Amino acid sequence: MKISGFTIVRNAIKYDYPIVEAIMSILPICDEVIVAVGKSEDDTLQLIISIHSPKIKIIETVWDDRLRIGGKVLADETNKAFAAISKDSDWAFYIQGDEVIHEKYLPVIKEAMLKYKDQKNVGGLLFNYTHFYGSYDFIGDSRRWYRREIRVIRNDKNISSYKDAQGFRKNNTKLNVKLIDAFVYHYGWVKPPEAQQAKQQTFNKLWHDDEWMKRNVPDVEVFDYSQTDSVAKFAGTHPAVMQERINKMNWKFSFDPTQKKLSLKIKTLMFIEKTFGWKIGEYKNYKIV
Numbered sequence: 669m670k671i672s673g674f675t676i677v678r679n680a681i682k683y684d685y686p687i688v689e690a691i692m693s694i695l696p697i698c699d700e701v702i703v704a705v706g707k708s709e710d711d712t713l714q715l716i717i718s719i720h721s722p723k724i725k726i727i728e729t730v731w732d733d734r735l736r737i738g739g740k741v742l743a744d745e746t747n748k749a750f751a752a753i754s755k756d757s758d759w760a761f762y763i764q765g766d767e768v769i770h771e772k773y774l775p776v777i778k779e780a781m782l783k784y785k786d787q788k789n790v791g792g793l794l795f796n797y798t799h800f801y802g803s804y805d806f807i808g809d810s811r812r813w814y815r816r817e818i819r820v821i822r823n824d825k826n827i828s829s830y831k832d833a834q835g836f837r838k839n840n841t842k843l844n845v846k847l848i849d850a851f852v853y854h855y856g857w858v859k860p861p862e863a864q865q866a867k868q869q870t871f872n873k874l875w876h877d878d879e880w881m882k883r884n885v886p887d888v889e890v891f892d893y894s895q896t897d898s899v900a901k902f903a904g905t906h907p908a909v910m911q912e913r914i915n916k917m918n919w920k921f922s923f924d925p926t927q928k929k930l931s932l933k934i935k936t937l938m939f940i941e942k943t944f945g946w947k948i949g950e951y952k953n954y955k956i957v
Contacts, residue, residue, distance in 0.1 A: 669785055671778075672753035672823070673698040673761045676745040676833075678706030678731060680715060683870070684863040685765040686855055687712075688719060689909045693769040694761050695723060697778050704749035706731045727752050739832025746829035750821075757823045758785055764833070766856035767819075770907040773850035780848045781820065791827065791843035792836060793820035794954055795850055801857045802893040802921035804906060804914050808857070810898035815947065818845055818954055819852060835953040844957045853907060860919045864891035893921050897929040 673694045680687040691701055700723050705713050707730050716726055729748055735741040746762070753760050759781050763769070769777070777793070784790040794816050801808040818835050821827050821843070830837045837843060859867065868885055906914060 669759070669782060670754065670757045671698050671759050671761060671781065672757040673701035673763060674704075674746075674749040674753055675701070675763050675765065676704045676706065676729075676742070676749055677712055677716070677765045678745075679708045679710055679870075680712045680765060681710040682708070683867045684859045686768060686910065686913055687765040688715065689768050689907070689913060690763045690765055691716075691719060691724070692909045693771070693907055694763050694774075695721060696771075697774050698723060698761060699757070700725055700754060702727065702749045702752045704729050704745055704752070706745060725752070742833035743829035743831060746833040750827075750829070751825070753823065755823075760821050760823050762819050762821065762836075766854060768853045768855060768907045768910055770851065770853060770905070771909075776848060776850045777820065780846065780850075784846055788822075789844055789957065790846055791822050791824070791838055792818045792845045792954070794845040794847040794956065795819045795852045796847075797852050797854055798902075798904075799854045799857065800902065801896060801899055802923060803919075804855075804858055804910075804917060805902055806899040806921065806923060807902050808896065808898070809900040810896075811947070812897065814951070816847070816952075816954075817852070818843060830953060837953070842953060842955050845954045847956050853910075855910075859891075861890035861893065864893075865889060894923065896923070899923050 673691070675687070675691065677685065677687045691703065695701060702725050703716050704727050705716055707728070713726070713728070716724065727748065729745060731741050731745060733741060735744055750760060780793055784793070795818070797813070797815055797817065799808040799813045800806065821836050824838065827836050827838045827843065857864070865888060868891060
């Protein structure tokens with residue numbers, strides 16, 4: 669069985685993306701990792717080169733920022749990376765620049781790949797998510813966070829990145845997937861407040877026009893993490909590849925997890941989800957088989 673990893677990145681240093689940690693987290697079970705490095709305003713290319721792994725294959729790209737509505741440029745770049753993986757790979761493991769896999773899940777993921785390799789009706793593997801917010805000590809636990817997404821797909825070129833690259837489809841049809849007992853740790857909302865605000869002011873332009881930006885993204889220097897609706901303390905361990913980054917954390921975020929800014933309706937829906945595992949109204953870009 670051959671496994672290819674793939675990812676995209678641009679301006680990783682400027683916006684403090686843990687892209688090195690993301691790549692390193694999947695590298696042990698991949699035979700190669702394709703990294704599509706977009707033309708950047710910083711030394712992102714040298715950062716990827718500095719990983720010094722023979723498994724890493726870099727392709728240099730230029731993002732088409734005209735593909736602004738709906739984050740389509742992210743899917744476009746993801747498809748470039750996917751197209752570059754080896755033809756003889758069985759599976760393609762997608763990781764975004766702010767996502768990291770805990771090493772404890774690697775055996776589970778590889779076992780699932782082996783189990784379903786010859787079951788052609790299975791187009792991908794579905795992962796659970798843990799979303800960190802504000803610092804490495806808190807996670808978002810309200811309904812605003814998506815709980816699952818496809819991160820391993822079959823090496824089938826009829827499959828492509830969908831919309832803003834959150835998931836995948838085959839010939840614009842939802843993929844048949846198997847849900848596995850593995851989590852993606854999402855660190856996109858854990859950055860110094862200055863870097864988080866800079867990201868908001870730039871990244872939202874991939875989805876929205878200038879008028880929307882003026883109405884919805886404050887022109888301030890630091891991001892206000894207190895505006896969240898609900899968080900919980902994180903009780904687990906972080907991936908080993910994240911420890912150095914965590915040790916260098918130079919900002920503080922404190923929040924009382926008992927303070928929930930939730931309506932009665934949302935509280936009821938969250939109770940149903942936690943009690944019965946049913947997330948009413950959940951968006952699902954996949955079919956679990």
